[in-house]
Amino acid sequence: MVSGAVIAGGLILLLVARVNPETGAGLRTLAGDLVTPFWSVVRAPFDGAARVGAQVGNYFGAVSRTEALEAELDKANQRLRATRTQARELAVLKRLMAVREPSRRVIATVRIAAATSGSAVRSAMLAAGSRDGIGRDLPVIGADGLIGRTIEAGAASARVLLLTDAQSRVPVMIQRTGQAGLAAGRGQPTLLLIDRIGPDLPLLAGDRIVTSGDGGVFPPGVPVGVVVDARADAPVIRLAANPLGAGFVTVEQAWLPIPDDAPKGPVFDAPVPVEARSRGAPPPRLRPADPAAPLPPVPTRPPAKAAP
Amino acid sequence: MIASPPPPARLMTSDERRRWLISLWRYSVPGLISVAMVVLMLAPLPLPLPAMPNLALMAVLAWAMLQPGLMPLWLAFGVGLVADLLFGQPMGVNATLFAVATASLRLFDAMLLERSHVLDWLAVALLLLACSLATGPLMALAGQPVPVLPLLWQVLTSMIIWPLLLRLCVAVQRWLSRTAPRWSYG
Numbered sequence: 309m310v311s312g313a314v315i316a317g318g319l320i321l322l323l324v325a326r327v328n329p330e331t332g333a334g335l336r337t338l339a340g341d342l343v344t345p346f347w348s349v350v351r352a353p354f355d356g357a358a359r360v361g362a363q364v365g366n367y368f369g370a371v372s373r374t375e376a377l378e379a380e381l382d383k384a385n386q387r388l389r390a391t392r393t394q395a396r397e398l399a400v401l402k403r404l405m406a407v408r409e410p411s412r413r414v415i416a417t418v419r420i421a422a423a424t425s426g427s428a429v430r431s432a433m434l435a436a437g438s439r440d441g442i443g444r445d446l447p448v449i450g451a452d453g454l455i456g457r458t459i460e461a462g463a464a465s466a467r468v469l470l471l472t473d474a475q476s477r478v479p480v481m482i483q484r485t486g487q488a489g490l491a492a493g494r495g496q497p498t499l500l501l502i503d504r505i506g507p508d509l510p511l512l513a514g515d516r517i518v519t520s521g522d523g524g525v526f527p528p529g530v531p532v533g534v535v536v537d538a539r540a541d542a543p544v545i546r547l548a549a550n551p552l553g554a555g556f557v558t559v560e561q562a563w564l565p566i567p568d569d570a571p572k573g574p575v576f577d578a579p580v581p582v583e584a585r586s587r588g589a590p591p592p593r594l595r596p597a598d599p600a601a602p603l604p605p606v607p608t609r610p611p612a613k614a615a616p
Numbered sequence: 617m618i619a620s621p622p623p624p625a626r627l628m629t630s631d632e633r634r635r636w637l638i639s640l641w642r643y644s645v646p647g648l649i650s651v652a653m654v655v656l657m658l659a660p661l662p663l664p665l666p667a668m669p670n671l672a673l674m675a676v677l678a679w680a681m682l683q684p685g686l687m688p689l690w691l692a693f694g695v696g697l698v699a700d701l702l703f704g705q706p707m708g709v710n711a712t713l714f715a716v717a718t719a720s721l722r723l724f725d726a727m728l729l730e731r732s733h734v735l736d737w738l739a740v741a742l743l744l745l746a747c748s749l750a751t752g753p754l755m756a757l758a759g760q761p762v763p764v765l766p767l768l769w770q771v772l773t774s775m776i777i778w779p780l781l782l783r784l785c786v787a788v789q790r791w792l793s794r795t796a797p798r799w800s801y802g
Binding site: 318322423428 | 661663664665670690698705706708711716719751754757760761764765766
């Protein structure tokens with residue numbers, strides 16, 4: 309009896325969540341605010357130990373690695389000289405065409421405090437929230453590439469939807485061909501490249517996938533991953549950055565302002581029954597799209613018909 | 617026995633009443649440990665797969681075996697609700713699963729004639745598998761369909777962890793019963 313009621317309560321909660329996905333958002337952010345400080349304190353000593361281990365590991369094979377790096381540096385310097393000329397040309401051209409580009413702005417650099425590696429939803433929590441200026445739908449970027457975007461922000465915690473979550477879709481571009489598409493998560497460590505736009509240009513394994521900047525959340529040019537299986541129906545992308553391996557991540561301002569989704573156009577103020585209108589009540593007032601603007605004046609009564 | 621029943625109210629001295637009131641926290645230990653396991657599951661491990669064992673559900677099941685009276689269905693529901701809030705899932709997914717799993721464990725317990733660790737292990741493995749498979753339809757019901765196959769990794773790691781977790785809960789219970797207040801009356 310009681311058990312049936314409890315289970316029925318759970319199913320009702322699910323239906324409520326289906327109708328209104330924002331159910332319990334306040335509770336969720338409160339729970340996050342309570343738990344993230346705990347994990348950001350607990351993980352600190354482990355991070356310190358890992359750093360010491362990495363420093364010790366640096367001494368092994370230092371000579372051969374230095375030689376390899378110097379060879380790579382020579383090649384990179386050659387490329388850099390060529391690129392500088394091109395960059396100057398590009399800047400001149402952009403100035404000639406008066407190209408205006410929004411700039412990227414970092415809001416906060418924080419550590420990933422907690423992660424849901426034991427749940428169907430792949431998300432992480434940051435130990436910074438609206439107090440630090442973090443809101444919804446902001447890009448979260450690690451040192452090696454894109455991590456995800458914020459979906460909820462409490463006072464001192466924010467939830468990040470990782471790239472690998474099944475709900476995540478990132479507008480991307482294939483760097484070699486410039487073709488746009490979507491990188492879709494599927495709850496696995498790799499992504500799928502879906503919804504490619506334009507002709508079916510063949511992909512190569514090793515093609516770099518970067519964000520395209522479409523949609524206005526993610527800034528363009530952030531590495532997402534590398535195509536590993538180009539033959540498949542939906543090419544498979546290996547991630548550039550392990551979403552949870554990153555120690556520190558940056559939360560940036562959304563690339564372009566998110567479009568205002570408030571309803572546009574006039575809104576009926578209040579319904580006026582037909583009976584009242586036929587007796588000469590004024591027609592309903594129209595509310596302007598901007599809620600701050602004052603209501604238009606009450607329209608005057610239509611001239612009363614002369615009684616027969 | 618997590619806490620011994622107190623002497624009848626008329627026999628209690630004021631000191632005994634104080635000791636009894638202080639010892640009341642013992643009844644909340646199963647729920648607290650389960651919630652602590654939910655928090656533990658949020659550890660920021662760099663796992664590419666959802667391979668973190670489902671410690672919360674296993675703790676609920678372990679306490680439903682050890683102390684059925686202290687892990688009622690509504691408490692399992694509450695632990696699941698906390699898990700939903702912390703994992704960012706729609707409210708009710710884990711809550712329903714935990715409650716149903718606890719109820720099914722009660723049924724198992726009533727049906728089984730002999731008890732052994734291996735049988736418990738099997739029952740828990742079955743419940744974990746059923747729960748991870750049922751996550752898909754429940755998430756779809758809440759409007760957020762997810763693929764469930766990656767969650768089979770979680771079932772695997774959970775099955776490996778289960779004896780350890782059960783041993784931890786048994787140790788906690790033994791420690792609680794060892795330190796439970798003793799009364800001398802009657």
